[in-house]
Amino acid sequence: DILHTLRRKFDFPSYQVGDAELEQYTLLEIEKLLLQSDKSLADYSDMPTPDKELLKALRNSLLQEEKRYNVPKELADHNSLFATLNKEQREVYDAVIESVIEKKGKLFFVYGPGGTGKTFLYKTIISRLRSEKKIVLPVASSGIAALLLPGGRTAHSRFKIPLNALDDTMCNINKGTFVAELIIQTELIIWDEAPMTHRHAFEALDRTLRDLMSSERPFGGKTVVLGGDFRQILPVIPQGSRQDSIMAAINRSYLWSSCHVYELKQNMRLNPDEKQFAKWLLDVGDGVAEEVKTSENEILTSQEILMDERLLLRNTKHPIAAIVAECYEDLQTSYTKQEYLTERAILTPKNDAVDEVNQFLLDQIPGEVKEYYSSDSVAIGDSNMEDENGIYPPEYLNSLKFSGLPNHVLSLKVGAP
Numbered sequence: 001d002i003l004h005t006l007r008r009k010f011d012f013p014s015y016q017v018g019d020a021e022l023e024q025y026t027l028l029e030i031e032k033l034l035l036q037s038d039k040s041l042a043d044y045s046d047m048p049t050p051d052k053e054l055l056k057a058l059r060n061s062l063l064q065e066e067k068r069y070n071v072p073k074e075l076a077d078h079n080s081l082f083a084t085l086n087k088e089q090r091e092v093y094d095a096v097i098e099s100v101i102e103k104k105g106k107l108f109f110v111y112g113p114g115g116t117g118k119t120f121l122y123k124t125i126i127s128r129l130r131s132e133k134k135i136v137l138p139v140a141s142s143g144i145a146a147l148l149l150p151g152g153r154t155a156h157s158r159f160k161i162p163l164n165a166l167d168d169t170m171c172n173i174n175k176g177t178f179v180a181e182l183i184i185q186t187e188l189i190i191w192d193e194a195p196m197t198h199r200h201a202f203e204a205l206d207r208t209l210r211d212l213m214s215s216e217r218p219f220g221g222k223t224v225v226l227g228g229d230f231r232q233i234l235p236v237i238p239q240g241s242r243q244d245s246i247m248a249a250i251n252r253s254y255l256w257s258s259c260h261v262y263e264l265k266q267n268m269r270l271n272p273d274e275k276q277f278a279k280w281l282l283d284v285g286d287g288v289a290e291e292v293k294t295s296e297n298e299i300l301t302s303q304e305i306l307m308d309e310r311l312l313l314r315n316t317k318h319p320i321a322a323i324v325a326e327c328y329e330d331l332q333t334s335y336t337k338q339e340y341l342t343e344r345a346i347l348t349p350k351n352d353a354v355d356e357v358n359q360f361l362l363d364q365i366p367g368e369v370k371e372y373y374s375s376d377s378v379a380i381g382d383s384n385m386e387d388e389n390g391i392y393p394p395e396y397l398n399s400l401k402f403s404g405l406p407n408h409v410l411s412l413k414v415g416a417p
């Protein structure tokens with residue numbers, strides 16, 4: 001049936017393309033679609049697979065595509081970025097490029113707080129190698145960070161790392177597949193935000209690459225650049241202690257001893273005015289900040305910052321009102337403007353405070369509140385309990401708040417995001 005439909009759709013008369021050929025053509029098209037999600041017909045036991053030779057040709061052509069960068073554009077991008085690299089960035093650039101070109105297979109860690117130009121450096125290295133038709137796979141631990149890298153993907157998706165990697169886990173990459181071939185031909189892997197990923201994920205990739213490359217060198221002898229800032233988020237271990245998070249970080253891995261660590265210190269983002277604030281933030285991260293506890297609040301702060309009126313909100317009778325007034329001025333007239341909303345945000349460490357701030361903001365917005373409730377009856381299970389409603393009263397269930405599950409009550413007003 002599929003063949004007939006295709007014949008009609010593509011208007012292939014049977015004397016031109018035989019059924020067998022059309023079947024191969026169809027299978028190849030399906031394979032191409034599957035490859036976009038790193039899957040293959042071979043993963044489905046009840047599906048036929050295309051002819052081996054054809055498959056090889058398809059994979060080769062896709063690999064060629066991976067190398068089909070716009071060389072003049074990559075080169076021009078590279079040259080303009082390269083020209084402004086600072087001394088620290090240049091040192092890392094030289095070391096990485098040397099390792100790739102001389103196939104030294106070194107492992108690097110670029111340690112830099114936000115704004116020290118890590119992304120800028122990655123982009124320079126990527127455009128250099130792509131202008132030479134070399135394959136670079138840029139990945140990041142989170143999707144958001146992956147978006148900042150040209151052609152970036154999350155590490156878990158790119159390398160098919162199982163979600164609950166243990167200390168003997170391998171990536172789900174089979175030899176002979178397109179992904180395996182792509183990785184074998186890759187000359188550099190860049191992995192941003194490395195500190196927030198469990199070391200088991202790096203170790204799974206390490207084992208998989210050693211296997212694919214038949215080499216006992218770290219990551220199978222490929223040059224790998226890890227980057228990030230250990231002051232930021234460490235791996236999250238459900239129900240785990242601080243110690244568990246620390247033990248899960250990449251610098252507790254057996255790989256760390258082969259790592260060449262480079263540090264970027266110069267902040268490239270700030271105007272001189274904000275430098276002091278940036279330095280203080282770093283000091284807090286390093287645990288060496290000057291500590292001044294004020295009567296108004298119990299946060300770590302420093303004398304200079306207390307003096308800087310632009311950085312401190314003094315009204316603490318109603319802190320939420322104070323921060324909302326500062327951040328969302330003219331809310332009543334502007335809350336429907338997309339740009340106004342996308343330009344501001346209030347960050348809080350806990351969801352409880354998010355709910356409080358949202359409620360406060362919603363109250364400020366004109367109009368009537370409409371409340372929407374979640375379903376609140378208990379699904380009766382197989383157990384022989386007499387009164388399941390008695391054990392889990394709806395009032396109790398409705399009070400629960402989890403991340404990933406909407407609260408019981410959703411309050412909305414027209415125009416409120």
Ligand SMILES: Nc1ncnc2c1ncn2[C@@H]1O[C@H](COP(=O)(O)OP(=O)(O)OP(=O)(O)O)[C@@H](O)[C@H]1O
Pocket residue numbers: 084085086089112113114115116117118119120121268269
């Ligand atoms: N050598 C440089 N010359 C000119 N501008 C630079 C240079 N390095 C970085 N920048 C600029 O400084 C800003 C911060 O750099 P970048 O985003 O690369 O930092 P980052 O370390 O990746 O920060 P984050 O960790 O917050 O993502 C960017 O606007 C970038 O274009």
